[in-house]
Structure formats: structure tokens, C-alpha cells
Amino acid sequence: xxxxxxxxxxxxxxxxxxxxxxxxxxxxxxxxxxxxxxxxxxxxxxxxxxxxxxxxxxxxxxxxxxxxxxxxxxxxxxxxxxxxxxxxxxxxxxxxxxxxxxxxxxxxxxxxxxxxxxxxxxxxxxxxxxxxxxxxxxxxxxxxxxxxxxxxxxxxxxxxxxxxxxxxxxxxxxxxxxxxxxxxxxxxxxxxxxxxxxxxxxxxxxxxxxxxxxxxxxxxxxxxxxxxxxxxxxxxxxxxxxxxxxxxxxxxxxxxxxxxxxxxxxxxxxxxxxxxxxxxxxxxxxxxxxxxxxxxxxxxxxxxxxxxxxxxxxxxxxxxxxxxxxxxxxxxxxxxxxxxxxxxxxxxxxxxxxxxx
Numbered sequence: 001x002x003x004x005x006x007x008x009x010x011x012x013x014x015x016x017x018x019x020x021x022x023x024x025x026x027x028x029x030x031x032x033x034x035x036x037x038x039x040x041x042x043x044x045x046x047x048x049x050x051x052x053x054x055x056x057x058x059x060x061x062x063x064x065x066x067x068x069x070x071x072x073x074x075x076x077x078x079x080x081x082x083x084x085x086x087x088x089x090x091x092x093x094x095x096x097x098x099x100x101x102x103x104x105x106x107x108x109x110x111x112x113x114x115x116x117x118x119x120x121x122x123x124x125x126x127x128x129x130x131x132x133x134x135x136x137x138x139x140x141x142x143x144x145x146x147x148x149x150x151x152x153x154x155x156x157x158x159x160x161x162x163x164x165x166x167x168x169x170x171x172x173x174x175x176x177x178x179x180x181x182x183x184x185x186x187x188x189x190x191x192x193x194x195x196x197x198x199x200x201x202x203x204x205x206x207x208x209x210x211x212x213x214x215x216x217x218x219x220x221x222x223x224x225x226x227x228x229x230x231x232x233x234x235x236x237x238x239x240x241x242x243x244x245x246x247x248x249x250x251x252x253x254x255x256x257x258x259x260x261x262x263x264x265x266x267x268x269x270x271x272x273x274x275x276x277x278x279x280x281x282x283x284x285x286x287x288x289x290x291x292x293x294x295x296x297x298x299x300x301x302x303x304x305x306x307x308x309x310x311x312x313x314x315x316x317x318x319x320x321x322x323x324x325x326x327x328x329x330x331x332x333x334x335x336x337x338x339x340x341x342x343x344x345x346x347x348x349x350x351x352x353x354x355x356x357x
Contacts, residue, residue, distance in 0.1 A: 012347070042101065043102050045078065048095045049081075049095070058078070103132075114127065137306070143305065163233065164239055164262050279337050283338060293307025295307075
């Protein structure tokens with residue numbers, strides 16, 4: 001007789017059989033992990049330089065232009081240096097990434113006035129500051145996914161803790177907690193974000209007409225402060241249901257602490273809504289970041305941002321690549337995450353393995 005298969009394994013097997021969601025998960029996960037290696041794939045700083053018999057690694061150590069024989073101040077122009085070394089034939093060389101353009105680099109050597117149309121050199125064209133759109137979209141993917149995951153983790157940690165306390169202890173704590181959540185949830189999210197971004201953060205630098213914007217971590221804290229309430233209701237309901245079961249009574253009888261009962265016994269049996277809603281929460285968080293960047297209250301410039309590129313597209317409607325590519329990349333990313341969410345929700349459907357079926 002074969003050993004019984006655990007419920008978690010059965011759910012994971014069901015998820016793998018849902019091909020659309022499973023392959024979307026592989027694509028999103030693989031793309032996100034690959035995005036952390038973007039400095040090695042898309043950058044205007046070379047991976048290695050050989051000059052006069054010595055090897056340099058500019059990604060790890062800064063080097064000024066005169067160190068490589070360039071008559072200039074500041075950073076070397078590595079692409080022209082590569083061409084110069086190739087023409088000289090002295091054994092010097094520059095190893096550039098596959099895409100030799102940085103996310104914040106304004107390309108002044110491209111003919112014409114930015115934004116430039118897509119070409120063989122710049123497949124997605126350039127934006128209104130002459131920066132490569134493909135590179136900024138790739139870096140923006142990493143920023144968007146990292147931001148949404150951090151907000152989800154912070155919001156879920158708060159929501160699970162609050163919901164667990166309300167559902168487990170109940171009584172007056174539950175009543176007061178519910179009223180407090182209702183009051184907090186009635187605050188207008190967008191206006192609150194704009195006020196915090198404009199007031200708490202210093203608005204202008206002394207002597208400069210420059211509007212300061214919140215950092216990534218401040219935005220994570222602000223959005224997480226509004227992101228925790230939804231999951232609280234589900235966890236509260238799960239705890240109300242689970243705490244009445246026999247295994248909780250057995251844990252109480254054996255002297256397990258209340259914290260141990262809540263987080264070691266009840267919580268693992270109450271995580272179905274958390275897992276099911278996580279992909280959709282990521283979609284919502286990406287949408288929030290894009291909206292804030294589009295309105296100018298998001299990440300500080302020159303951080304690569306999908307919302308900032310979409311804003312450029314709205315200001316340059318005749319430059320179709322500034323509209324089509326950012327919206328297309330955002331659409332595909334959100335579509336894949338939604339596919340993951342649908343598959344997870346179906347795999348974790350409690351009716352699938354119910355004894356009442």
C-alpha cells in the first residue's frame with residue numbers, strides 16, 4: 001500500500017498540471033531572477049578592460065577616463081574606447097555587455113533629436129532624454145516586481161498578524177479592531193499618497209527648483225500601510241473557523257501558548273486565501289506604482305520606471321514606440337501574473353479535496 005500523499009503535494013501537482021499558469025510562473029520567475037543580472041547584460045560599463053597588459057573590471061572598481069588614455073574628465077566613454085582599441089591593434093580590448101547602453105545614459109551620439117525611432121541599434125527606440133527604451137523597460141521590470149513583492153510581504157505580515165489576533169481572541173478586541181479597520185480603509189488612498197509624498201518628504205532642495213520624490217523604501221511603507229486590510233478579513237474568518245476544531249482544543253489542553261496555537265497550529269491551515277490572492281496583490285501593487293510614477297509622485301528620477309515611460313508616451317503621442325512598448329510590456333507582465341493567480345486559486349480550491357464531494 002502506497003503512502004498517502006500530503007495535501008500540499010496534491011495541490012502543487014494540480015498547479016503543475018495547469019499548464020498556462022505553471023509556464024507563466026516559470027517565465028515570470030526566470031525573468032525576475034535574470035533581471036538581477038542586468039548590469040552584466042545591459043550596461044554602458046564594460047565587464048572587463050585590458051589596457052597595456054593590465055586587466056581592469058570597471059563594474060567592481062571605478063576608473064577615470066585618463067587611466068585609459070582618454071583626454072577627458074569623469075567617466076570613460078567605453079564604447080568609443082572599444083572602437084579606439086580595435087583600430088589601434090595593440091592588444092588592448094574592452095568587453096562590453098550584450099546591450100552596451102545604461103538605463104540612465106543619455107545617448108548624445110545618435111543623429112537627430114530625441115526621442116529616436118526604433119532602429120537596429122536601439123530596438124525599442126529612445127525616450128525624450130535619449131535613453132534606450134529597451135534597457136529602461138528591462139530595469140523597470142526589476143524595480144516593479146521588487147516593489148510589488150516588498151509591499152505584499154509587508155502588507156501581508158501586518159494583515160495576517162492583525163487578522164489572526166481578531167479571529168483568535170474575538171470579543172471586544174475584534175469589535176474595536178473591525179471599527180478601526182473600517183475607519184482607516186475609508187481614507188482616500190491616492191490623495192493620502194500625494195499628501196505624504198509632497199509634505200512629509202522635503203519638497204524643494206535649497207537653491208534648486210527640484211521636487212523631491214519618495215524613495216523606494218518610503219513608498220513600500222506607504223503602500224503597505226494601505227495594503228494589509230484586505231487579507232485581514234480573510235485571515236480573521238479562517239481563524240474563527242479553525243479555532244473551533246478539535247486540534248486547537250487538544251493544543252490548549254497540552255499547554256501550548258496562545259502564540260504557538262495561533263502561528264504554529266492554526267495559521268498553516270489558514271493560508272489558502274493568502275496563497276490564492278498573492279498573485280493578484282502583485283498585479284495591484286504594480287498598477288499602483290505605475291499610476292504614482294505616471295502622476296509624478298512615484299520613484300525619484302532617474303529610476304527606470306514603466307509609469308514614467310507611459311507618461312512620456314502621453315506627452316508624445318506621435319512617437320508610437322513610447323506608447324506601444326511600455327504598455328505592451330506592462331500588459332504581458334500583468335497577464336502572466338494573472339494566469340499564475342488563476343492557476344493557484346484553482347489548485348488551492350478547498351472544494352477540490354473536500355470530503356463532502
